[in-house]
Amino acid sequence: QQKVQQSPESLTVSEGAMASLNCTFSDGTSNNFRWYRQHSAKGLEVLVSIFSDGEKEEGRFTAHLNRANLHVSLHIREPQPSDSAVYLCAVSMISNNRIFFGDGTQLVVKP
């Protein structure tokens, strides 16, 4: 079964400094990758979706995918205190119509 692991578990950055989150997955045949954000005990909102190797930018959020290394990352440019939340990596497999989530990274952005 697909295993999705995120690191670090928690991250504190200063406002304006780049924040970088990592996600590794075990099955190289995975198809779609998404980063979601969750503000405390609320629903999840998708930030960026990426389907092929390389980079995908959505505003201040950039995802990098490297299938060979089984790695997808999220970089947040100029983070703000309102970006403080849990960030979840989601890996989709069309072969079995399943979506697997990592345990999340808790991001704190200090003013």
Place this chain on the structure above:
Amino acid sequence: EAAVTQSPRNKVAVTGGKVTLSCNQTNNHNNMYWYRQDTGHGLRLIHYSYGAGSTEKGDIPDGYKASRPSQENFSLILELATPSQTSVYFCASGDAVSNERLFFGHGTKLSVL
């Protein structure tokens, strides 16, 4: 924008009681999902559905049943609630064609005493 509505938002139940969590989506999505979220475990899939009348077991289905009476509605049923089922439950809907993004409800906080 897609809308997924869960009810209730908060629920306190007694051990051994029956609990029904409801989810409604207005996106006409085929797929619907029930997850629970616990500290240290992330999101874990309980049941999912490909359309009206269908329910499938996820990764942790024991102690839960699901019902999909229509395209819009997907319920999670705890016939005999236990304290270990205290958690936050999320419903989501998604398009079946490309395994695309999921749209989540705001969650239901369930406490079983």
